[in-house]
Amino acid sequence: MNRAQRFFLRIGALAAKEALHILRDVRTLYLALVMPVVMLLIFGYGVSFDIDQIPIAVLDLDRSATSRELVRRMVAPGEVILGAEVDTAAQGEHLVTIGKVLGLLTIPARASEDLAAGKPVTLQLAVDGSDGVVANQVLSKTEALARSIANDLVGVSGTPSPPMQVKMWTRYNPQARSVLFMVPGLSAYLLAIAAVMLTALAVAGEWERGSMEQLFASPVGRLEIIVGKLLPYLAVGMLQLLLVLALGTWAFDVPIRGSVWLLLLVGFLFLVGMLGQGLLISVIAKNQMVATQAGALSSLLPSMLLSGFVIPIENMPTVLQGLSHIVAARYLVHALRALMLKGAAFSDISRDLVALIIFAVFVLGVATARFRRRLA
Amino acid sequence: MRPRPSAAIQLVSVVRKEILQTVRDKRVMFMLMVAPVLQLVVFGFAVDFTVDNVPTAVVDMDQTQASRQHLRRILADGTLRRRLDAPNPEVSGRALETGEAAASIIFPYGFQRDLDRGETAEVQVVLDGSDPNRSTGAALAVSRYFAQTGAELARERALSRAAATDLQRPPMGSVDLTTRIWFNPGLATPPFLIPGVLAMLLVVVTTIVTSMGLAREREIGTMEQVLVTPMRPQILLLGKLLPFLAIGCFDVAFGLTVGAWVFSVPIRGSVALVFAATLCYVMTTLGIGLLISTFSRTQQQAFLGAFLFAMPALLLSGVMTPIRAMPEWLQLITLFNPLRYYVVVMRETLLKGAGLPEVWGNLMALAVFGLLILTSATLRFHKRLA
Numbered sequence: 001m002n003r004a005q006r007f008f009l010r011i012g013a014l015a016a017k018e019a020l021h022i023l024r025d026v027r028t029l030y031l032a033l034v035m036p037v038v039m040l041l042i043f044g045y046g047v048s049f050d051i052d053q054i055p056i057a058v059l060d061l062d063r064s065a066t067s068r069e070l071v072r073r074m075v076a077p078g079e080v081i082l083g084a085e086v087d088t089a090a091q092g093e094h095l096v097t098i099g100k101v102l103g104l105l106t107i108p109a110r111a112s113e114d115l116a117a118g119k120p121v122t123l124q125l126a127v128d129g130s131d132g133v134v135a136n137q138v139l140s141k142t143e144a145l146a147r148s149i150a151n152d153l154v155g156v157s158g159t160p161s162p163p164m165q166v167k168m169w170t171r172y173n174p175q176a177r178s179v180l181f182m183v184p185g186l187s188a189y190l191l192a193i194a195a196v197m198l199t200a201l202a203v204a205g206e207w208e209r210g211s212m213e214q215l216f217a218s219p220v221g222r223l224e225i226i227v228g229k230l231l232p233y234l235a236v237g238m239l240q241l242l243l244v245l246a247l248g249t250w251a252f253d254v255p256i257r258g259s260v261w262l263l264l265l266v267g268f269l270f271l272v273g274m275l276g277q278g279l280l281i282s283v284i285a286k287n288q289m290v291a292t293q294a295g296a297l298s299s300l301l302p303s304m305l306l307s308g309f310v311i312p313i314e315n316m317p318t319v320l321q322g323l324s325h326i327v328a329a330r331y332l333v334h335a336l337r338a339l340m341l342k343g344a345a346f347s348d349i350s351r352d353l354v355a356l357i358i359f360a361v362f363v364l365g366v367a368t369a370r371f372r373r374r375l376a
Numbered sequence: 377m378r379p380r381p382s383a384a385i386q387l388v389s390v391v392r393k394e395i396l397q398t399v400r401d402k403r404v405m406f407m408l409m410v411a412p413v414l415q416l417v418v419f420g421f422a423v424d425f426t427v428d429n430v431p432t433a434v435v436d437m438d439q440t441q442a443s444r445q446h447l448r449r450i451l452a453d454g455t456l457r458r459r460l461d462a463p464n465p466e467v468s469g470r471a472l473e474t475g476e477a478a479a480s481i482i483f484p485y486g487f488q489r490d491l492d493r494g495e496t497a498e499v500q501v502v503l504d505g506s507d508p509n510r511s512t513g514a515a516l517a518v519s520r521y522f523a524q525t526g527a528e529l530a531r532e533r534a535l536s537r538a539a540a541t542d543l544q545r546p547p548m549g550s551v552d553l554t555t556r557i558w559f560n561p562g563l564a565t566p567p568f569l570i571p572g573v574l575a576m577l578l579v580v581v582t583t584i585v586t587s588m589g590l591a592r593e594r595e596i597g598t599m600e601q602v603l604v605t606p607m608r609p610q611i612l613l614l615g616k617l618l619p620f621l622a623i624g625c626f627d628v629a630f631g632l633t634v635g636a637w638v639f640s641v642p643i644r645g646s647v648a649l650v651f652a653a654t655l656c657y658v659m660t661t662l663g664i665g666l667l668i669s670t671f672s673r674t675q676q677q678a679f680l681g682a683f684l685f686a687m688p689a690l691l692l693s694g695v696m697t698p699i700r701a702m703p704e705w706l707q708l709i710t711l712f713n714p715l716r717y718y719v720v721v722m723r724e725t726l727l728k729g730a731g732l733p734e735v736w737g738n739l740m741a742l743a744v745f746g747l748l749i750l751t752s753a754t755l756r757f758h759k760r761l762a
Contacts, residue, residue, distance in 0.1 A: 027672070031680035038684065042691050048701045049425070049509050096558060097728045098735075099720065126556045130727045132563035133425045133509075134698050139555055140516045146553035147523055151530075163491065163529035166499045166522040168515055171472060173505030181507050193683070201676045285403070288675040289588055293407035296580065301415060305422045310696070312510060314431065315424040334475070341506045342473060 010220050014228025021202075022232055032198065032236055036190045036244045043186050044179040044252045047310075049133050054141060055083030056103040056125075057092045066112035070123070073149050074105070079141050096128045102138050103127045172341045180255075183248040184336035185309030187241055188270065188329045189300075194237050195271050196299040199278030200291040203229060207286035222371050226364075230275045237271040238264075257343030263336065266349065269356040270332040274299065276363035277328075283370045303329035331355040380606045390607070390615025398619065408585070412577040412627045413634050419573045420566045420639045427513025431459035433468035433477035442488035446499075446525070450481065455517035469502065478504040479514050494533060559727050566639035571722035572695030574631045575715050578654075579661050579689070581627060582620050584682040586665030590616070591678035594669070609758060617662050624658035625651060632726075644729030650722065653739055657718040659746030666753035670760045689715050714745040 022029055060067050075082050083101035086092045092104035106124040114121050125142055129135045173180045206212040215225060245263070248254040256263065277299055285291040305311060306320060307329035313321055324330050335352040338344035380386075398404055432451070436443050451458055459477050462468040468480035482500040490497035501518050503511040560567050593599040602612060628650070635641035643650075664685060672678040690696075692706065693715035699707055710716050717738040724730035724738075732739075 025674065025677070027677050028674070028680060031677065031684055035680070035684055035687075039687055039691075042688050046691055046702050046706050047697050049697055050512070051698060051701045093558075094734070097724060097730050099724065123553045124556065125553055126558050129557035129560035129563050130723055131568050131698060132560065132565055134700075135557060135560075135563050136426070136513070136516075140520060143520065143553060143555070144523065147527060151527055163494070163496065163526055163533060165496050165526075166501055166518060168501045168503065168518070170503045170505035170511055170515070173508060173511070175505075178508050181509075197679065197683075198676070201679060205674070205676065287401075287403075288679075289585070289592065290401075290403045290407065292584065292588060292675075292679055293404075293411060293580075297407075297411055297415070301418065305418060311423050311425070312507060314429055315426070316422050320418070320422050337506055338475070344473075348474065 007221075007224065010224045011228045011231070014220060014224060015231040018202075018229055019232040019235075022236065028198075029236070032194055033240065033243065035193070036240050037247060039190060040183070040186060040244055040247050041251070043182045044248075047182060048178045049137075051102075051134060051137055052079070053081045054079060054103070054138050055081050055101045056105050056138075056142075057084040057086050057095050057101040058082060059086050059089060059092050059104060059106045061109040062107050062111040064112035066115055067107045070107060070111070070149065071105075073152075074142070074145050077145065080138075080145065092126075096126070099128070101128075102134060103142070105142075177252075179248075179252045180341060181337075182310075183244065183252065183254045184340050185307065185333050187244045187248075187267070187336060188307060188332040189303050189309055190240055190244060191237055191267065191271055191332070192274050192299050192303040192329055194240050195233060195274030196278040196281070196295045197292065198236065199230065199233050199275050200281045200285070200295045201288050202233070203279060203282035204285055204288045204291040207282065208288060222368065226279060226368060226371065230272075230279065233275055233278075234268075234271055237275070238268065241267045241271075254340060256340050258339035258345070262346060262349070263339050266332060266335045266339070266353065266356065269353065269360055270328055273328045273356060273360035273363055276360060276367050280363055280367040280370065283367055302327040306330065307333045309333055326359075328356060328359045331359075380608075383608070383611055386607055386611045387615050387618075390612055391618050394616055394619045408581055408623050409626065409630070412581055413630050415577055416570065416573055416631050416634060417638060420570055420635070423569055424565045425509065426563065426565060427510050427517075428454050429457040430455060430479050430510060430514045431477045432456040433460050433462045433471040433480040434458050435462045435465055435468050435480060435482040437464070437485050438483045438487040440488035442491055442497075443483040447481065447483065449525070450518065450521050453517065453521075455514060456481070465500075465502075472502060472504050475504075478507070478510060481518075491529075564640075566635070567641045567727055568723070569695075570631070570635040570639060570641050571726055572693070572719050574628055574635075575657070575693065575718050575722065576686075576690050576695055577627065577631070578624050578658060579686045579715070582624055582658055582661040583665040583668070583686060584679060586617070586620060586662055587668040587672065587678040587682045588675045590666065590669035591672050591675045595674060610754065613666070613754060613757060617666070620662055621655070621658050624661075625654055628654045641726060643726055645725030645731060649725050649732060649735065649739075653718055653721040653725070653735075653742060656739065656742040656746045657714065659750050660714040660742065663746065663749035663751075663753040666757060667749065670753070670756045689713050692716070693719050695719055714742060714749075717742045717745070 058071050060071065071082065074080055084095055086095065086104075089104070089106070092101075095101045096104055104126045106126075108122065108124070111121045123146065127135050127138050206215070220228075241264070245256070249256060278295065281294050281298065282291050285294055303309065306313070306324040306327045308324075309329070313324050313330070316324070331352040335349040338349055398408070434447060436447060450456065456479055460471060462471065462480070465480070465482055468477065468482065471477040472480060480502045482502070484498060484500065487497050487499070499522065501515075503514055505511045557563065590599075603609065632641070632643065632650070636643060665682060668681040668685065669678055672681050692699075692702075692710045692713050694710070695715070699710050699716065702710070721735045721738045721742065724735055
């Protein structure tokens with residue numbers, strides 16, 4: 001048997017041992033595989049910013065047929081609904097404070113007389129600004145409604161040709177389905193969790209129990225230990241990736257317009273980097289509790305916040321934008337979106353591939369180096 | 377046999393031991409006290425859901441005064457940001473593909489001519505829909521601009537037509553809408569987000585740490601050793617949970633201070649109410665941690681279990697996306713999520729200055745959850761030990 005054969009034999013033995021560990025601990029495996037499914041379903045159904053029906057309270061100080069007609073026109077299209085009719089502004093404010101309605105529309109006294117006399121009438125809308133995203137929706141929907149009512153009154157909607165017209169197309173995701181946006185990002189996030197946390201915990205556990213010293217006493221080298229340990233987790237990670245992609249395409253019709261092989265390659269490179277990061281954390285922490293927190297801080301948080309998964313990177317302060325360049329998930333999210341939604345080719349994502357390779361080599365190198373020092 | 381020491385002495389000694397153990401490990405202290413606030417700051421700076429600065433490719437094929445003027449006015453409110461000028465729609469389409477731009481505005485030839493002739497001048501907008509929040513935000517801004525200017529122009533045209541045909545002026549009674557924004561006039565994200573992020577960080581600090589800590593004791597068998605001492609199991613458990621209750625309250629206080637100072641998160645309501653809610657909430661999250669630890673044999677399982685609880689609970693709490701935007705069946709499920717109530721109480725107290733009468737229902741729900749979960753977890757814990 002030559003050296004290379006012995007090398008692979010030892011890696012194989014270690015990997016088999018680690019795989020047995022994983023398989024014996026069925027609960028961990030279940031949790032690792034159930035998690036992606038649960039998360040994807042929740043993200044797919046639950047994560048959306050669009051409120052279909054905006055409840056508002058109406059304070060009608062005019063109490064005339066005209067004012068009731070105005071309210072009716074506001075709620076007729078169904079985007080804004082009448083949440084409550086109140087008699088005083090204080091009542092309306094209370095309803096907004098407890099979150100029952102999102103705004104208070106006030107129709108001033110004498111509105112009908114002013115309208116009949118040809119004078120302008122100003123309606124007031126107070127909007128609950130606590131959630132900026134929702135407030136913007138309320139503002140734009142009610143403003144559009146008020147404008148169309150105003151146009152009806154002036155009679156411009158009947159003009160044969162409107163002076164200006166905007167034609168809008170939305171490419172890649174015309175129905176604006178959040179899930180198409182989420183699935184690529186979610187895959188990155190789940191892979192980060194699986195890879196970093198599971199390896200960090202597994203290896204830190206070995207330090208805690210002292211079985212790592214026993215391994216050192218055996219003839220296996222440190223590279224063999226590392227590769228053997230990481231291989232089974234690589235398999236679990238790839239399984240998770242496949243699961244998320246399969247469920248995404250099957251349950252939510254997320255397209256995969258580019259090459260599936262390229263997709264798997266990107267996922268593989270990312271996983272190797274994340275496994276390296278988990279290893280590095282465990283080598284430094286040597287304690288599962290600390291490893292969890294360090295893992296959460298260094299991988300889960302960045303891959304959620306700084307990867308562009310849910311929050312657009314271009315809105316962030318420059319420091320964080322700069323920081324996002326060293327977050328591996330950023331490249332994965334970009335590459336996955338390009339591959340799945342836009343049908344990108346190899347050349348479009350080559351930069352991401354290079355970045356992921358650099359990250360993986362760097363992290364694994366540092367982890368191996370630290371590993372040696374621990375041995376001494 | 378010596379008599380059992382009093383309950384108070386037992387409790388104090390467990391709490392002392394737990395505190396000593398925690399304080400000794402500087403890394404754990406850092407993770408419990410500093411890391412949450414660090415994360416809060418990152419969240420505050422990173423998360424901004426307001427759609428602005430959408431990189432836009434501009435194609436002005438008309439190159440007239442009118443096209444330039446409207447272009448400038450569309451870009452004026454900052455929702456769209458001019459990223460590049462493309463000579464034709466092919467180039468801007470390519471920019472959309474590579475992600476260099478997320479929107480493109482095209483003014484075709486003859487834009488000004490159509491306007492001047494009183495015909496319909498057309499503008500084309502192409503959006504990258506892969507981020508729906510961004511594309512709908514950009515679409516809203518564009519259509520709002522064109523609806524507004526379109527209405528103005530239509531009015532002018534109607535007036536001039538009326539003048540030309542020597543008709544009576546059209547009736548000018550009109551309706552307009554003035555808007556006012558309560559609680560958060562700048563529509564800033566941090567004041568809204570930070571109470572939610574606090575709820576999230578408390579789950580990490582309490583649920584995950586407790587479940588792993590107890591699983592660790594099971595792994596190394598120290599729990600059994602303590603049980604042969606005259607210590608009562610209930611007191612042992614209480615002693616283990618109390619320090620975390622304190623840490624949770626400390627984190628909230630620290631987080632709110634930093635939030636108020638760095639992100640101008642207002643504290644309009646009563647601080648006592650905030651801490652009452654925090655106490656009930658931490659009882660719940662600790663109870664869940666305890667419950668998870670009784671189901672797990674290893675720290676790895678405990679972590680995954682806690683995580684499997686935390687992620688859905690967070691997503692379905694309204695921290696990130698509004699509960700109102702969820703499908704109805706999912707909204708029903710959120711009623712069983714303790715996080716939801718805490719987030720509501722925090723936001724209403726901090727941002728809207730709500731008092732006890734306003735948040736009473738949510739606070740009660742939180743208290744009921746806390747008692748229920750903590751009791752059932754304690755019972756299960758006993759059964760596992762016996």
